[in-house]
Amino acid sequence: MRLLLLLLAILPLAMAAPKSSATDRLAIRYDYFKVYSLFIENEQQLEELKEIYKDISVHFLNELAGPGHSYNIIVGPLLQKYVEGKLNELKIIFKVIVDDLQKLLDKSAVDKDSQMEWESYHTLDTIYDWVDKECAAHDYLECKVIGQSYEGRDIKSIRLSKREGNKAIFLEGNIHAMEWISSATVTFLLNELINSEDPEMQRLSEEYDWIVVPMVNPDGFVYTHEVERLWRKNRRPNGATNSSGLCYGIDMNRNFDYHWGGAGWNIDEPCDHWFGGHEPNTEIEILSLQSFVSSFEDGYIRSYMAFHAYGQYVLLPYGHSNTEFPPNYEQMKRIAAAFSDAASEPYGSAFTYGASGLLNYVVSGAAKDWAYGVKNIPFTCTVELRDKGTYGFFLPSNQITEVGVEVAAGLKGLVNKAAEEGIFD
Template identity: 80%
Template sequence: MKLPILLIALVAMVAAKSAPGRLAARYDHFRVYQLTIETDLQMEELKKIHEHISVHFLNELGAAGHKYNVIVGPLFHRALEKTLKFLEIVYEVIVDDLQKLIDESSVGDDSQMEWETYHSLDTIYDWIDQECAAHDYLECKVIGQSYEGRDIKSIKLSKRSGNKAIFLEGNIHAMEWISSATVTFLLNQLINSEDPEMQRLSEEYDWIVVPMVNPDGFVYTHEVERLWRKNRRPNGYRNETGDCYGIDMNRNFDYHWGGAGWNIDEPCDHWFGGEKPNTEVEIISLQNFVSSFEDGYIRSYMAYHAYGQYVLLPYGHSNTEFPPNYEQMKRIAAAFSDAAADVYGSTFTYGASGLLNYVVSGAAKDWAYGVKNIPFTCTVELRDKGTFGFFLPSNQITEVGLEVTAGLKALVNKAAEEGIFD
């Protein structure tokens, strides 16, 4: 089985043992190139570039007319640039030393939970337990265990009977640390903020939060490989480097599963969607948890991801098919975008993910809409648009939290105006 995005040479260069407390995989002097793909021919050639250059694509390859980020080791800088010039692909080096950036966005003081640095799973879970013990309106459950036996925790905030619920999901992709950081920021605002509007939202709506869907992968990004995306179940395949691990769990939901997506059928690739839908214990636990609530109770499902600054709506499997209430959902997403931009100027593009981003099947938001009939679902792709990408410095966590909080307030109010919670 081939490994098209991360070749043996790259694996060998980054997998050397490191000092205690440091990731085993290192990317010293690896560059991140941002490529502007303007034509279909350039895209076809880009998809074949791994045949002679070791590259690691950070984005799923879709259509022309988009920018794509790739990681390339120092041995291949010159070869890549020569090839890009030959193909007339415009490029920019946006990160000159990836390891330096990874070090700058690594976990800092992990002694207690705050939102100035990234944290380990233990610190995040300890904070959840502390908040649950301190507030009787919080109901906290373990909704299941991961493949490696780690808890998947949930928090339900309910201050008043009869409320409709909003569901927040985080860190289904291991490397997207800003996801769980933002979801816990929002949860902290709902619990502890003195802002009257946040207090009102915590009174008038129930909030159900699963901040860490992929605990195994998340721990792996802290201890072994910062670029890991999937969960950690051995998937039964091998390649030249050994056993292949993991499923992209946001490609594993049983709604138009397997219909489209970059390399979703490559078991050793980052975007492998599984041999069939609903194969992962983490996904089954999440689905069972959502299904444990009565129909019509959860009225919004929001999954938080990185990166790109989008509010992605159903559907992902098509760029020609749209939900019956698509125009309504766009108005709600527009409210988020406008309010978030007011804080720091971050612009969030909104619309169907298959139309705006790329066509891909098996995502949580589509399952929540298409199977569970939740009337407003979305994937919020957080900062930034590619300068830092998955390695957003920790000094931006609070800013992201504040702009998303503003967006969330406006989104919920617009959704109420549109009758979503009726």
């Protein structure tokens, strides 16, 4: 039975093989694939959902954290009737939130020849070309290649410093390949700091140094553009195999050496999306990022902000526990509240804030926890960007600018509150 279900799941992909048209972006297409939102009420339903994950080839977009949460899954056309029947049998409440995933993906089609702007998603080459041009145009920007990815692509950094003696804020993007809105938002913020005529944004660019790594996972990002839009990890073969062959990649936001491996769903399954590695600090991209952060003198970087999708959260340390909190947790909550209040002003977007292990799910080895627990940076967070599940990881490109505007507003509120709280002293 399971073999039949696997074949039924794979068949739509084979039938939807990519055309030769130059407009096709991906080798894998999702024509008529549906995205379902499931609400899991209790532990029994959660266990049944795990069995579905084991036995039926559907794509889970979220880690299974516990009951009382909604989870999104992608189901191919030949399996949809079976899955809906199974969910009804288990009395799991569900709804279809995307009728045809490929149509949604096509709304964010990438023009490979486009110049950098924030109405479209862009390729790695376009993003890096823009970074290089900005670096060449402004002497207060110090730009470095901090390392290479497993496949040999550059990992680039930009440091904006207009005045000696400033403290620094670190912005990190696209550690998860499929979260295109992450690097789009980080580059939007960098562009505002460089080119905006907004007096408040220019004041922030004068009074603070800004260190930006817009693309931590270039291999995975390129792979999402060329082969598999749903890819999350990096692209190093991890030594495991399954029925499809070699298993690739580590979830690099599970690979930092701070309470590594202590919690998280399927972080020990090498062929799964959330595999945290056989041990911490195995990935060259993560080692390059850590080495770069550590190259600055202690006390210089006062805030570390990692940008992800989705859910509209400001997630604070710790991730590995829902009962243990940082010594200055209340202070960090006040700063996160300032982000949330300010970010809601442009369009009414509500950001929930608090410890990630408490609000989201318990998971170990994240960048923000390493930055706080190992590097002693006093305010760290993961900002989960739009939306709350309507589009999820596939946010249409016509929302990029709005996301940038609301996050820039939130950033102003956050920095001003952090200064009031003495974070930059």
